Amino acid sequence: MRKLGLIGGMSWASTAIYYEKINRGVRQRLGGRHSAPLIIESLDFEPIANAQSNGEWDVLGDQLAESARRLAGAGAEGLVLCSNTMHKLYDYLTDAVDIPVLHVGDVTAAAMHAVNISRAALFGTRFTMSEGFLRDRLKSHGIELAIPDPDRMAEIDRIIFDELVMGEARVESKRTMKTFITNLEKAGNEAVILGCTELVMVVNTSSAVLPIFDTTSLHADAALEWILGAD
Known part of the structure; x- marks a missing residue:
């Protein structure tokens, strides 16, 4: 299996859905005690939501780029951004790392x-x-x-x-x-x-x-x- 990085916390409730669904899928497909090789960077959503409301998208883009670099540096071979709204900043991720980023x-x-x-x-x-x-x-x-x-x-x-x-x-x-x-x-x-x-x-x-x-x-x-x- 390939190791996937998740950028989550936006919100934690939906990130939990990603985590559970991916792991259930791995267990169903591979059986036994298998689970997904994941690295999760879970961000604090309160300042992110405030920055969204204030139109501070460049600041948020830089934050996502830093998250992507940390996950890639930790061994992630691909990335998923667990937020539709933050896909507004998808290009920040693809510019920051040379690993695939799955677009929703x-x-x-x-x-x-x-x-x-x-x-x-x-x-x-x-x-x-x-x-x-x-x-x-x-x-x-x-x-x-x-x-x-x-x-x-x-x-x-x-x-x-x-x-x-x-x-x-x-x-x-x-x-x-x-x-x-x-x-x-x-x-x-x-x-x-x-x-x-x-x-x-x-x-x-x-x-x-x-x-x-x-x-x-x-x-x-x-x-x-x-x-x-x-x-």
């Missing part, structure tokens, strides 16, 4: 193409929904995207930052997300992309009225395949 947009688009879906609504933080760093990556793979109206966008962002990053998954928020997805189905959307690593905490991917592409699960699956030797 690439693996999501591949999963959609595999089932012949090319149009979806995108949920995420306000940065992910309103800016182009993830949307453009998906569009480059031929994925057509819709985003929520401003009121829904604000409520999704609130759920993420006020609840999910704290490890909370409130019943009311689950109902809200279910209503949003039902309305999207009525509007003719083919699918929904959960473009935030925490959103799976309030969306039941198996019982939704539309196909749900959970980027956390897809990214972790891609990480598993990479660890086991698939390029």
Whole structure:
């Protein structure tokens, strides 16, 4: 197996999902007492969230680059950034190290193409929904995207930052997300992309009225395949 570095803590709740899913996958594939060779750099999210709100993206990019260098120096042969929003700074990582960095947009688009879906609504933080760093990556793979109206966008962002990053998954928020997805189905959307690593905490991917592409699960699956030797 190849050793993978995870840049996490943004939030710790979603990083825990990555860790568990990757390790469960290794055990299922290899059996016995096998587990994944991982190195995790878990960052403090409070100053990161504040810097995001203040538009201090260059500072955050430098911080991610330093994390990438530390992980590569510790023996990581590839990297996964456990945050959709921080993929805004993906180029800082690829400029900092000469090891592969698995992009969440690439693996999501591949999963959609595999089932012949090319149009979806995108949920995420306000940065992910309103800016182009993830949307453009998906569009480059031929994925057509819709985003929520401003009121829904604000409520999704609130759920993420006020609840999910704290490890909370409130019943009311689950109902809200279910209503949003039902309305999207009525509007003719083919699918929904959960473009935030925490959103799976309030969306039941198996019982939704539309196909749900959970980027956390897809990214972790891609990480598993990479660890086991698939390029």
